[in-house]
Amino acid sequence: MSSTEDTNRSRPGRKPPRVAAPATLTIGFVLVPEFPLMAYTAAVEPLRAANTLSGCELYRWWHATPGGGVVRASNGISILTDVEVGAVEPDADRVFVCAGGNPASFDDPALSAWLRDLARRGVTVGGISGGPYLLARAGLLAGRRCTLHWEHVPAFEERYPDIAVVRSLFEAQGDRITCSGGIAALDLMLNLIERDHGPGLAAGVSDWFLHNQIREGLSPQRMDLRLRFGIRDPRVLRVLAAxxxxxxxxLPREVLAALAHVSVRQLERLFRDLLGTGLHRRYLDLRLDRAHQLRRESSMSASEIAAATGFSNAGELSRAERRGRLQAAMPHQA
Incomplete structure (x- = not known):
């Protein structure tokens, strides 16, 4: 036996070599007024659980908001932040902007400049729910693929047609991370914990929150049409998707009927039997819902919203909305 082998062999009573604790990663959360509390807590709580289960401070975090001080979530709960946006340059490995409400209307040059500075310093910058909208405004998503909450997608695509939007739970591309929000933020953080510290800890955190399946980033955001509408007829589902x-x-009624491989008359009957409304009315309701969404989530003009939802002008859209309100009120009139 060589002397080297002898010295490397554990001797009786000798303590095992000390293993260095993993380096602590610092995560920043930029909370924009009216931020969605569900998405924020789904992002920060897995970090706390990882620390608890590992017995180490694997993660620490801080909060910032434009103007500093207290920031209110969309449900009225307030959080006292640690940092004022732009005032200091805190340590951070990753910074996530969490926004909700109407991110298209939130324009803060100081926040945009601060995010660009963080990115220049090598910080991974991310957005949660409507947060990717603010990353795009800061010019941080050019040439990148991204995702955001499905409610914000139509307005985002109108405003940033050159940015590729994927309707997924989250997208992680190097030093840019975007997340659709809600419970998807939990799946994002579980995937990051797995990347940082292995699948065992990620599985433990998932179990901690009674989350029995860690979803991949490319999983769809919304329920399948079959579940959303409560129907199983493949012909109607094909038409709804179109x-x-x-x-x-x-699309004309004839094209929709051809997709279903039935006559227009048969398709009308299927819609009334399964959805309780005619083909034209259902299509119109979808277009009006999109118009309402664009009005709420974007700064587009009335004529631009009309064009984006298949109306010839703003007047035609306004008349359709007025008729829709009247029809909706009719069943409630005695």
């Missing part, structure tokens, strides 16, 4: 994909240039 309607949702063609709101700007509505």
């Amino acid at each position: 309607m949702e994909a063609n709101l700007e240039t509505p």
